[in-house]
Amino acid sequence: MIGSQEADGDLRDAYLAMAARPMPSAYVPSHGEAPGIIRAHSLDPELLRRAFAVSGSLSNDLLPWHSRELINSVTSRENECFY
Amino acid sequence: MLGQTFGDLPALDACLVDFARTLTGRPWAIGPADIGRLAAAGLPDETVTLVIGLVAMFNYLTRVADGTGVEADYGGELPRFVYRGRTEAVPRPGPQEWPPVDGPLELLALLPGVTAAWNRWRAYLLDGPSPLPEATRRRLRAIAARNACDSSVEPPDPAEESGDPVARFAGKLSRTPWLMAQPDVDELRATGLDDLAVLHVIATVAYQSAESRLRIGLSALARHRG
Numbered sequence: 001m002i003g004s005q006e007a008d009g010d011l012r013d014a015y016l017a018m019a020a021r022p023m024p025s026a027y028v029p030s031h032g033e034a035p036g037i038i039r040a041h042s043l044d045p046e047l048l049r050r051a052f053a054v055s056g057s058l059s060n061d062l063l064p065w066h067s068r069e070l071i072n073s074v075t076s077r078e079n080e081c082f083y
Numbered sequence: 084m085l086g087q088t089f090g091d092l093p094a095l096d097a098c099l100v101d102f103a104r105t106l107t108g109r110p111w112a113i114g115p116a117d118i119g120r121l122a123a124a125g126l127p128d129e130t131v132t133l134v135i136g137l138v139a140m141f142n143y144l145t146r147v148a149d150g151t152g153v154e155a156d157y158g159g160e161l162p163r164f165v166y167r168g169r170t171e172a173v174p175r176p177g178p179q180e181w182p183p184v185d186g187p188l189e190l191l192a193l194l195p196g197v198t199a200a201w202n203r204w205r206a207y208l209l210d211g212p213s214p215l216p217e218a219t220r221r222r223l224r225a226i227a228a229r230n231a232c233d234s235s236v237e238p239p240d241p242a243e244e245s246g247d248p249v250a251r252f253a254g255k256l257s258r259t260p261w262l263m264a265q266p267d268v269d270e271l272r273a274t275g276l277d278d279l280a281v282l283h284v285i286a287t288v289a290y291q292s293a294e295s296r297l298r299i300g301l302s303a304l305a306r307h308r309g
Contacts, residue, residue, distance in 0.1 A: 026157060040151040044286075051143070053203065062129055068133075074100050074103040078104050079107060080166055
């Protein structure tokens with residue numbers, strides 16, 4: 001994985017775009033780097049952009065934030081995943 | 084919330100929990116009746132589509148997290164995750180019990196912006212420039228779709244799966260992602276795949292795990308709509 005401090009070019013731009021998206025404070029890592037799930041895509045900035053464009057498009061107010069978080073949390077729980 | 088029971092929830096939230104659990108862990112069991120319960124709880128078709136999309140997306144993200152070994156790095160005060168020690172997924176039924184998956188993804192159009200973004204993501208992973216040969220991508224998709232009980236994808240050839248470390252990786256990541264560990268990635272690398280190719284194996288399996296659940300959910304919605 002390539003962190004945001006080491007990134008340049010295309011990856012740096014992708015990290016900057018992700019950092020500009022709104023994120024609940026509870027999910028902002030204390031280490032100051034991009035969240036691990038974003039860095040996991042760092043070897044392919046185009047994949048990073050396209051995958052998170054979908055997750056961004058699903059941040060839709062048809063459901064309140066707490067309901068969307070409930071769905072996400074249950075899905076993670078069913079997959080035994082902390083994320 | 085992670086690691087906790089969900090307790091007594093309002094009716095709509097209880098419906099959302101049941102639906103997300105089923106579409107994730109027992110996708111073959113999703114049908115029009117499940118959509119009917121969401122509708123009865125007050126959700127219009129657009130919102131049901133959003134629910135299906137969220138479940139699908141988190142089936143991608145959790146597999147990428149587990150496949151790449153992402154560590155928990157939330158800065159806020161969240162409950163500690165408690166692993167329940169499961170070592171196997173719920174047994175899958177035979178294909179004769181899989182739900183019909185006949186619908187294209189057109190119902191996604193109920194959510195403006197999502198269809199274009201999803202199709203761009205799909206095109207890049209499945210048809211775009213890739214470190215993986217087309218045949219490998221097709222095999223990864225077939226394995227992930229089978230483990231989601233998605234009847235719209237041609238099943239994998241058992242002869243191609245036998246003894247193939249890439250197929251073994253795909254099977255484990257799609258079926259029991261929480262059991263993924265460093266030796267699984269090491270085994271992939273030992274086949275000659277570099278880190279970018281390993282990422283694409285993980286992302287392709289994770290993507291298909293998401294798309295299969297999206298298709299199963301949207302097909303159930305289409306049947307509910309009549």
